[in-house]
Amino acid sequence: MRVKRYSPRTEKTYCYWIRFFIRYHGVRHPASMGPSEVQAFLEHLAVERYVAAATQNQALNALVFLYRHILDMPLGDIGTFSRAKRPRRLPVVLSHEEVMRVLNQLSGPMYLMATLMYGSGLRLIETCRLRVRDIDTERLIITVRAGKGDKDRTTLLPAVCLPALEAQIESAEQQLAYRIARGRVPVTLPHALDRKYPNAGISLGWQWLFPASRPCCDDAGNVVLHHIHSSAVQKAVKQAMKSASLPRPGSCHTLRHSFATQLLSQGTGIRTVQELLGHKSIETTQIYTHVIGKEFAGVRSPLG
Template identity: 40%
Template sequence: TQNQAFSAILFLYREVLHIELDGSINAMRAKRSKRKPVILTREEVFPIIRLMEGEYKLMVQLLYGCGLRLNECLSLRVKEVDFGNGELMILDPKGMKDRRVMLPKHLVDPLREQLGKTGKLHGRDLEEEHGYTTLPFALDRKYPGANREWKWQFIFPSSHLTPDPATGRLVRYHRHGSALQKALRKVVIRSGVNKSVHCHTFRHTFATHLL
């Protein structure tokens, strides 16, 4: 590439010929082109969503309808849904600043249905002496037992229990993003949308459609 050739010439002058070049020489490096994000039209979004199924459909609806990042969607917990005000509380992973986003009315019933499924799974886990999840900001040390409470459970729980590296205890984490991305790729092909569509595409599209 152009930058590799530039670096080789720079090495020759500095290390072999011992000639120090002017600092402005760096301006000759090839500049990285900024890719514009892929934006879908409404006519492209809806066929994709219609073809999605189950939890994955609701996830994509939240990505697009609420403008969520993938990890924000996956890590949603029961306590972060406010049906009364029609909002979701999105927690900053670093604990700095949280934000609230509007929950579209047409997603209320699907989200309630998903919570019902998650509740049944959590109930079975408790019966089998499990029911643990992971807590943010080391809250499990401050509030022992909170990691088994319903309000802290992930809305999109993993289908299997995983050993917690810190304690060795079996916990139920949230679903992995790769599963959604894989399902999305298949649906995009079936939909006939000829764009490079990824999970973050729906967040960019959400922001554009608000304008």
């Protein structure tokens, strides 16, 4: 998977499903199994575990990868099996007033991260992975690098975030100076940048905007500084939503959904919203038009 440049998250997910498949069939070696066992496993996921359609497809992709690229035994036709149903659900969105209530329950970096998810439409992991160099305070632009699908894009930087962002960058600079004075602990860098540019890991531009609280070891055993873990942000935002007494449960992604619906309700073109969100297909963005009722084309209820 690393040779094929799969993301670390995909690597972790595929390994999980491959282990699950092996345990489900009594710890038999995959080479001794084939399409019938894969079919039974996928059936089990849909019928007994009630997984979502995307989860079942994820498991199938992991097993196809295993047999095709590792065992050199392509599965071919695995026959028919119960498909998990893909329900058509509308995303949960919040009004601007409800989002403000949530943000008022947060402080420090968590407040800034939640503000960027709502004000810029960033995904949670994109927010965690922001570096100092990605913030353009003059043009009010955020550059999202290697987002979903390994694509770069630019999005809005809310002017209201500038004081907090400048303070966060100053904090990153101070932390960098502290680490250099006590042992040069570099930040994690993508691909081979640490070999091409040996000093990039201790340059301000490459520092994480939201670093982890302490260093860790990378795959090679080197002590490095990673970005804040997404689970910490999820926990803080969920707690803030609970404290805000919202009528609907939400998550970090709810802030991104709310960003999209707010723009569309203000009359922003759907293509522009698609680009800001980084959606590959316009159909993905169109789901928000259903949330705000645009498909009704001005039709009013008989009751007014």
